[in-house]
Amino acid sequence: MIASAKTEFRPRYTRKELTGNQPTWCPGCGDFGILSIYLKLMEKRQVPLEKIISVSGIGCSSRFPYFVNAHGAHFLHGRALPFASGISLSRPDLHVFVFTGDGDALSIGGNHLDHAARKNIKMTCVIMDNSVYGLTKHQTSPTSPVGFRSKTDPTGSLDRPVSPMKKLIAAGATFVARTNSHLPNHVLEMMDQAIDHDGFSVIHCLSECAQFYPGAFDKANPRKGGAFDLVPANHDVTDELAAYKLALAPFPGYFGVFYQTALPTKNALEARLIADTRQETGNASPLEVMTKTLQQFC
Amino acid sequence: MIEKSTENQPQQQASAEARPKSRIQDAVIRLAGNSQDGIQVIGGFLARLAGRTDIDVMTYMTIPATISGGASIYQVRLGTGEILSAGDDVDVLVAFYQHSHNDHIGTLREGGILLYDLDQVQPDANDARHRAIGVPITSLTVEAIGGTAKDKGKNMFVLGLLTRLFDLDRAKLEPMLRNHFDKKGDAVVHGVIDAFSAGYGYDIGKFTEICRFESPTTTSTTPRIVMDGNQAIAYGAVTAGIRFSASYPITPATTVMEILRAELPKYGGTLVQAEDELAAIAMACGASYAGQPALTSTSGPGLSLKSEALGWAVMAEIPVLIIDVQRGGPATGLPTMVEQSDLNLACTGTHGDAPRIVLAPASVEDCFYTTVEAVNLARQYSCPVIILSDQALATRIEAWKMPDLRRLMRDLTPKFEPVGPDFKPYRITDEGIPQHAPPGTPVVDGRFPIVTGLEHDEAGQPSAQPENHAKMVAKRRRKLELLASRLPKAAVDGLSEGDVLLVGWGSTQGPIREAAGRARAAGRSVSALHLRYILPFQPGIQEILDGFGHVFVVEMNDQDQYGRGQLGARLRSAFSHPDIRGITKTDGLSFKVREILQQMEAKLAQSAKEQP
Numbered sequence: 001m002i003a004s005a006k007t008e009f010r011p012r013y014t015r016k017e018l019t020g021n022q023p024t025w026c027p028g029c030g031d032f033g034i035l036s037i038y039l040k041l042m043e044k045r046q047v048p049l050e051k052i053i054s055v056s057g058i059g060c061s062s063r064f065p066y067f068v069n070a071h072g073a074h075f076l077h078g079r080a081l082p083f084a085s086g087i088s089l090s091r092p093d094l095h096v097f098v099f100t101g102d103g104d105a106l107s108i109g110g111n112h113l114d115h116a117a118r119k120n121i122k123m124t125c126v127i128m129d130n131s132v133y134g135l136t137k138h139q140t141s142p143t144s145p146v147g148f149r150s151k152t153d154p155t156g157s158l159d160r161p162v163s164p165m166k167k168l169i170a171a172g173a174t175f176v177a178r179t180n181s182h183l184p185n186h187v188l189e190m191m192d193q194a195i196d197h198d199g200f201s202v203i204h205c206l207s208e209c210a211q212f213y214p215g216a217f218d219k220a221n222p223r224k225g226g227a228f229d230l231v232p233a234n235h236d237v238t239d240e241l242a243a244y245k246l247a248l249a250p251f252p253g254y255f256g257v258f259y260q261t262a263l264p265t266k267n268a269l270e271a272r273l274i275a276d277t278r279q280e281t282g283n284a285s286p287l288e289v290m291t292k293t294l295q296q297f298c
Numbered sequence: 299m300i301e302k303s304t305e306n307q308p309q310q311q312a313s314a315e316a317r318p319k320s321r322i323q324d325a326v327i328r329l330a331g332n333s334q335d336g337i338q339v340i341g342g343f344l345a346r347l348a349g350r351t352d353i354d355v356m357t358y359m360t361i362p363a364t365i366s367g368g369a370s371i372y373q374v375r376l377g378t379g380e381i382l383s384a385g386d387d388v389d390v391l392v393a394f395y396q397h398s399h400n401d402h403i404g405t406l407r408e409g410g411i412l413l414y415d416l417d418q419v420q421p422d423a424n425d426a427r428h429r430a431i432g433v434p435i436t437s438l439t440v441e442a443i444g445g446t447a448k449d450k451g452k453n454m455f456v457l458g459l460l461t462r463l464f465d466l467d468r469a470k471l472e473p474m475l476r477n478h479f480d481k482k483g484d485a486v487v488h489g490v491i492d493a494f495s496a497g498y499g500y501d502i503g504k505f506t507e508i509c510r511f512e513s514p515t516t517t518s519t520t521p522r523i524v525m526d527g528n529q530a531i532a533y534g535a536v537t538a539g540i541r542f543s544a545s546y547p548i549t550p551a552t553t554v555m556e557i558l559r560a561e562l563p564k565y566g567g568t569l570v571q572a573e574d575e576l577a578a579i580a581m582a583c584g585a586s587y588a589g590q591p592a593l594t595s596t597s598g599p600g601l602s603l604k605s606e607a608l609g610w611a612v613m614a615e616i617p618v619l620i621i622d623v624q625r626g627g628p629a630t631g632l633p634t635m636v637e638q639s640d641l642n643l644a645c646t647g648t649h650g651d652a653p654r655i656v657l658a659p660a661s662v663e664d665c666f667y668t669t670v671e672a673v674n675l676a677r678q679y680s681c682p683v684i685i686l687s688d689q690a691l692a693t694r695i696e697a698w699k700m701p702d703l704r705r706l707m708r709d710l711t712p713k714f715e716p717v718g719p720d721f722k723p724y725r726i727t728d729e730g731i732p733q734h735a736p737p738g739t740p741v742v743d744g745r746f747p748i749v750t751g752l753e754h755d756e757a758g759q760p761s762a763q764p765e766n767h768a769k770m771v772a773k774r775r776r777k778l779e780l781l782a783s784r785l786p787k788a789a790v791d792g793l794s795e796g797d798v799l800l801v802g803w804g805s806t807q808g809p810i811r812e813a814a815g816r817a818r819a820a821g822r823s824v825s826a827l828h829l830r831y832i833l834p835f836q837p838g839i840q841e842i843l844d845g846f847g848h849v850f851v852v853e854m855n856d857q858d859q860y861g862r863g864q865l866g867a868r869l870r871s872a873f874s875h876p877d878i879r880g881i882t883k884t885d886g887l888s889f890k891v892r893e894i895l896q897q898m899e900a901k902l903a904q905s906a907k908e909q910p
Binding site for chain 2: 020021049050051053055065066069070071072073074075076078079081082083084085086087088089090091093094111112114115270273274276277278280281286287289290291293294295297298
């Protein structure tokens with residue numbers, strides 16, 4: 001749970017103080033919207049600045065930490081989630097956010113996504129999906145539709161795309177939501193819920209690449225004549241099968257929280273294991289424990 | 299067995315009988331059976347008993363790569379002097395099966411004792427080179443404890459036989475057995491003691507003599523620890539303050555993570571079993587970045603995969619410890635056999651100019667201290683440190699003195715002192731060592747640091763400026779130069795000048811020193827140099843090389859087209875000497891002393907022929 005720092009006096013910060021470098025994204029990029037919402041949300045929640053940690057992998061999305069004036073780490077292509085897992089599990093006091101893209105999270109880092117999800121490691125992950133490789137300038141991505149023309153598929157993509165929502169539900173993520181950066185209020189709503197989720201919360205966020213795949217998500221944008229169908233009001237978010245059925249809907253599909261379940265986090269389970277084990281040792285000091293342990297080898 | 303004499307010794311213990319006794323200093327016992335026979339347990343108890351009686355001990359084992367079953371051996375060398383290697387020739391071979399006999403009879407020295415299971419083995423009756431003693435091990439074990447003795451009991455029977463044969467301290471051993479099996483319940487403890495007693499009480503009328511170890515010349519009061527190399531690494535890491543680790547199971551490194559999984563929670567720490575090797579090091583990097591120095595343990599195939607994030611840790615200047623318990627390679631290679639062929643990968647693996655520290659422990663005790671030092675160096679120089687252990691060290695049991703924990707134990711809980719507006723993690727200084735502000739550190743009126751794998755400026759901001767990259771590459775390199783200048787001078791074992799210098803690294807230290815010692819005893823001018831610091835090298839190596847006519851680098855890897863192994867080639871590139879050659883081998887087994895000496899003599903003969 002994200003809690004505002006109430007115990008000590010802190011002057012409120014504004015999103016101006018939280019703003020980092022000038023974004024290097026192209027004009028019209030959907031990622032601006034996500035950044036803006038994130039800054040707005042942190043400002044609203046007043047999460048202590050030094051406790052915010054933004055982690056990313058490689059790609060356009062992964063430039064994110066530079067644009068936030070808080071602690072940040074720019075790790076390797078596809079490996080942001082295990083890196084963030086190391087932070088989350090060793091530092092439960094931090095609020096860990098991972099900003100990743102379709103290539104980073106669903107192609108080179110696809111396996112890490114499954115395991116961060118099943119382990120329910122406490123963090124919030126935003127997959128900023130533009131369905132194209134932008135930083136390397138217009139190659140096919142794992143979410144590009146069949147027939148998508150790119151520099152690596154000049155005659156049109158042949159491979160069926162990954163379904164992020166199906167993958168996330170199947171992997172056992174405990175909070176799975178879908179949104180579109182064209183609709184900032186909905187993005188804010190999803191992020192607001194995601195950071196309150198105690199566990200691995202993940203948001204699949206459509207985020208248009210104006211440069212290499214303009215109009216990719218027009219069908220999901222009411223202002224461009226598309227449909228933005230919210231998850232039906234009677235949908236039971238704890239029903240995994242129903243969530244999976246929602247994920248089966250053809251593009252543009254549904255938007256909102258597909259699945260949410262309350263399961264203990266790995267952070268909590270490990271903390272319990274530590275507490276129980278420490279108790280077994282009589283809460284002995286490290287020196288006492290090690291001395292006793294090595295004596296058993298004598 | 300060294301320095302045997304057959305004079306009668308006065309009776310010293312009630313258990314000893316009035317029969318001829320050999321005073322021995324050293325014995326090599328090879329137990330050959332199948333992996334489910336629990337022969338490691340015999341070796342383990344002999345080693346632990348030795349540790350308690352100030353007898354030096356070293357073990358050697360091979361394990362089959364199969365899940366269950368398969369031939370396996372365990373060799374124990376016990377001695378009253380300093381034991382350097384597991385021994386070339388076997389003094390006592392215990393053969394559980396016909397295949398054990400057939401496969402290992404060749405290792406038994408002439409005059410050695412073949413102890414075989416009369417129920418299973420038919421030795422060659424015409425072979426008069428050894429003293430063959432048949433004992434119905436299987437049927438006597440069944441008689442003692444019932445059941446079929448197929449999987450259990452025989453090992454305890456044999457332990458009893460050996461205890462009698464070597465006149466070991468039964469009074470000390472029995473409580474150890476009881477203690478060890480206590481958790482498994484009374485029935486098991488009774489079975490163990492019954493089988494052991496049956497072996498001990500076996501009519502050894504056929505034994506021509508009882509061998510007794512000479513009393514140790516010195517009796518230390520410091521208790522001695524008996525453990526293997528992977529255990530020493532795991533406990534060394536915890537001692538040095540490691541509280542977070544992430545690994546992926548891989549032979550022969552897995553026991554490091556198994557131990558840490560059980561031990562770290564006692565200290566408030568965690569081991570995470572990662573989904574793969576890439577994730578394991580990524581998690582370790584994440585924890586280290588967050589202020590808690592972390593480690594990941596693996597073997598060669600895992601080091602290949604970890605090379606990716608190793609480069610990130612170099613670039614971001616984050617301390618991370620990588621344990622590589624080497625096995626035979628490349629690819630899946632020889633998972634259960636030993637090789638020292640990861641040195642090049644450890645020193646240069648990953649793209650770009652990526653300075654890191656590489657250390658190689660020489661013994662089980664050194665595994666502990668090298669790990670402690672590696673953690674300290676990773677923190678001091680804020681970079682990745684790789685420890686090159688190997689399968690031989692991982693499975694070898696040695697006895698060593700209890701470390702001074704009070705002095706060595708560290709609390710590495712991160713501190714979060716606020717930093718000001720001019721905070722720059724990567725200032726370019728003469729020493730080049732960065733100052734990190736881990737997440738949680740308040741930044742007063744300034745830019746929070748971003749730690750990145752992109753080339754960056756002093757503030758950590760990405761920069762592709764040509765002169766900046768050149769400066770930063772040099773800055774990271776200077777850290778190793780600084781470390782090299784602070785390392786102790788390399789020291790020679792033996793005279794500092796002479797004909798031949800045998801250079802080695804890692805687990806080969808024992809056989810190399812023993813080889814040099816034997817050569818010296820035979821009147822040759824041979825010294826040894828063992829390198830623990832592989833990258834950077836210590837000072838003083840050039841001066842040492844200058845003192846010798848021939849430099850032979852002994853290592854368990856293949857030679858390149860110029861006749862040098864991996865360390866040999868690195869020495870050749872770093873130092874000047876007209877004759878650096880390799881003594882290498884690639885059979886997946888540890889060096890025998892004899893093999894080193896034979897290759898040395900062959901190379902010297904070759905030199906003499908070429909330059910008469």
